[in-house]
Amino acid sequence: MNIPFEKSKALQQRAFKTLPLGVNSNFRFWGEEITPYIQKAKDGYLWDVDGNKFIDYRMAFGPIILGHAYEAVNAKVHEEIDRGVLAAMTTELEVEVAEMIAAMCPAVDMVRMACSGTEATMHAIRVARAYTGREKVVKFEGMYHGFQDYTLWSTYAPSEALGNANSPIPVPASSGIPRRLNELIVTLPFNNFDVLEKTLRSIGYQTAAIICEPCLGNCGAVEPLPGFLDFIRSKCDEYGIVFILDEVKTGFRIARGGAQEYYGIRPDMATYAKALGNGYPVAALGGKREIMSIIGHGVSQGGTYTNNKPGIAAAWATLKLLKDEPILETIEQRGRRLMDGIKSIFSDAGIQVCMSGYPAMFSFAIGVEKVTGQRDWNNSEKDYYLRLVEAAIERGVMPDHDPREPWFLCYSHSEADIDETLNVWADAVRVTKQ
Numbered sequence: 001m002n003i004p005f006e007k008s009k010a011l012q013q014r015a016f017k018t019l020p021l022g023v024n025s026n027f028r029f030w031g032e033e034i035t036p037y038i039q040k041a042k043d044g045y046l047w048d049v050d051g052n053k054f055i056d057y058r059m060a061f062g063p064i065i066l067g068h069a070y071e072a073v074n075a076k077v078h079e080e081i082d083r084g085v086l087a088a089m090t091t092e093l094e095v096e097v098a099e100m101i102a103a104m105c106p107a108v109d110m111v112r113m114a115c116s117g118t119e120a121t122m123h124a125i126r127v128a129r130a131y132t133g134r135e136k137v138v139k140f141e142g143m144y145h146g147f148q149d150y151t152l153w154s155t156y157a158p159s160e161a162l163g164n165a166n167s168p169i170p171v172p173a174s175s176g177i178p179r180r181l182n183e184l185i186v187t188l189p190f191n192n193f194d195v196l197e198k199t200l201r202s203i204g205y206q207t208a209a210i211i212c213e214p215c216l217g218n219c220g221a222v223e224p225l226p227g228f229l230d231f232i233r234s235k236c237d238e239y240g241i242v243f244i245l246d247e248v249k250t251g252f253r254i255a256r257g258g259a260q261e262y263y264g265i266r267p268d269m270a271t272y273a274k275a276l277g278n279g280y281p282v283a284a285l286g287g288k289r290e291i292m293s294i295i296g297h298g299v300s301q302g303g304t305y306t307n308n309k310p311g312i313a314a315a316w317a318t319l320k321l322l323k324d325e326p327i328l329e330t331i332e333q334r335g336r337r338l339m340d341g342i343k344s345i346f347s348d349a350g351i352q353v354c355m356s357g358y359p360a361m362f363s364f365a366i367g368v369e370k371v372t373g374q375r376d377w378n379n380s381e382k383d384y385y386l387r388l389v390e391a392a393i394e395r396g397v398m399p400d401h402d403p404r405e406p407w408f409l410c411y412s413h414s415e416a417d418i419d420e421t422l423n424v425w426a427d428a429v430r431v432t433k434q
């Protein structure tokens with residue numbers, strides 16, 4: 001890294017001794033000597049331990065929708081934690097958060113809170129299995145639903161490992177996932193109508209749930225083809241399958257009612273985390289009353305920290321702002337300007353690029369004309385993407401190092417930040433062009 005980086009390197013060496021890879025999540029490790037360690041984050045910026053300042057487009061992998069250390073959220077959290085951070089009883093604030101989620105998300109009648117996206121999807125899958133009395137789960141290649149074993153399959157793999165698109169091979173994303181779970185998971189290429197249709201003809205009546213992100217939120221933000229989410233909906237109706245829409249990244253970000261509002265789609269269940277609490281640990285699963293109300297009637301769901309006060313208070317303050325203020329509209333307008341600007345910088349430089357996603361959460365694949373799933377996204381120029389990102393980081397703009405991870409915007413990103421980012425990007429393209 002061509003910027004002052006000595007303190008990050010030293011801290012990494014120290015961290016290696018007690019933390020595997022020197023971090024608390026594999027995704028935070030970029031490699032030896034290039035992984036930044038952070039000192040503070042405020043608004044749309046972060047500062048590493050060497051004092052380098054960056055315009056941040058990682059937004060903590062998506063949760064920060066308002067801005068880092070957002071005052072109105074922190075103030076509500078401070079006020080509430082003085083009344084106790086945790087109790088084995090329910091507060092009015094939790095009820096209000098559930099009411100706000102149900103009011104904002106069109107397919108949600110009832111809600112249960114959780115602490116992370118992983119927990120939310122794990123619980124949603126159990127509820128779907130309990131509701132249908134079936135065990136198989138269908139998911140799509142390139143989608144990530146958290147670290148639970150049931151769906152940590154084909155989250156990312158080289159195309160050869162995925163087998164033929166007509167009969168895909170589920171690829172576990174980690175050692176330690178029980179091989180027998182292979183019998184319960186079916187992985188399919190995203191946006192492929194025929195393969196979904198054929199697969200369900202064979203296993204439709206054994207399938208408890210189809211779990212799906214609205215877009216490939218963990219692989220270049222590739223959007224659904226027109227009608228694909230509706231097709232899932234109609235197939236779920238045909239076979240009595242629970243449609244779980246995983247809105248952990250899109251919820252309260254691409255629209256107030258997430259992808260349900262954006263695409264007019266009505267899943268049976270939905271999962272949330274990230275933008276729900278502007279960075280505090282809070283998540284939720286929700287859905288139709290008929291399905292959610294089996295919880296507690298022979299169906300277990302809960303957790304000591306599911307009503308943790310910092311998370312609940314942060315969700316309360318964040319949702320209130322998102323609901324009442326033109327925040328997402330502002331992010332959309334600025335994000336659109338950034339997306340358009342990046343696209344024209346590439347086109348002025350004669351570089352083929354395929355933009356994807358939404359202004360609040362977007363990405364681009366370089367060197368390809370069209371991307372519909374993880375298999376063709378694999379053909380994009382990932383090494384060049386990485387060189388561009390490193391050039392941008394050296395100039396004070398930080399998207400994620402991993403090309404699968406979208407750029408995230410927040411309300412605190414100003415028009416001036418967008419201008420600065422576009423200047424930096426033009427420079428990065430100029431210096432990296434072969």
Ligand SMILES: Cc1ncc(COP(=O)(O)O)c(C=O)c1O
Pocket residue numbers: 061115116117118119121144145146147213217218246247248249273274
């Ligand atoms: C779509 C989706 N679902 C679930 C998760 C897991 O959430 P968490 O990291 O809060 O466990 C993620 C995390 O990135 C995600 O993007």
